[in-house]
Amino acid sequence: MTDDAPTPGIRTRIEVMHGVNLDQLGRRDPLHYGELTFGDLERKISGAAAELGLLTRFFQTNHEGEFVEHLHRLEGLADGILLNPGAWTHYSYAIRDALELTGLPAVEVHLSDVDNREQWRRRSVIRELCIDRVAGKGAAGYRDALVRLQQELSR
Numbered sequence: 001m002t003d004d005a006p007t008p009g010i011r012t013r014i015e016v017m018h019g020v021n022l023d024q025l026g027r028r029d030p031l032h033y034g035e036l037t038f039g040d041l042e043r044k045i046s047g048a049a050a051e052l053g054l055l056t057r058f059f060q061t062n063h064e065g066e067f068v069e070h071l072h073r074l075e076g077l078a079d080g081i082l083l084n085p086g087a088w089t090h091y092s093y094a095i096r097d098a099l100e101l102t103g104l105p106a107v108e109v110h111l112s113d114v115d116n117r118e119q120w121r122r123r124s125v126i127r128e129l130c131i132d133r134v135a136g137k138g139a140a141g142y143r144d145a146l147v148r149l150q151q152e153l154s155r
């Protein structure tokens with residue numbers, strides 16, 4: 001076993017799920033999202049996860065039903081979820097219900113400071129299902145979310 005291989009029996013599988021328009025990072029308002037591309041973001045998350053000894057799988061879609069069905073399929077494949085559903089965060093009860101049925105610990109992440117933008121971004125229909133929420137810290141927020149999930153999974 002290599003040094004960075006996860007210890008057997010410890011839950012380390014994190015599903016990283018990005019929703020609508022997140023694939024367009026690099027073209028979005030740099031004031032809120034910075035200059036990083038979606039590829040840059042995934043590389044940063046992968047790096048942070050490797051450093052923490054977590055295994056990650058990535059998923060992104062611009063189709064709400066695909067996001068829902070991906071959540072349906074997670075049973076037995078993931079131990080925790082890190083999700084940034086983009087604008088769906090603010091109104092998708094379908095995603096809320098699918099997240100609930102996974103029964104997995106989840107952390108909600110937003111690159112931008114959603115509480116200090118338009119009023120409608122302050123609402124999250126998934127917040128009550130998540131063990132934590134990180135917003136406004138850019139890519140660094142994903143590392144915080146991974147650490148939070150790791151704490152939860154090692155309890």
Ligand code: DQA
Pocket residue numbers: 020021022084085086087088089109110111112113114121
């Ligand atoms: C976002 C914030 C949402 O309000 C927005 O619709 C997004 C991205 C964020 O990461 O800051 O697409 O989730």
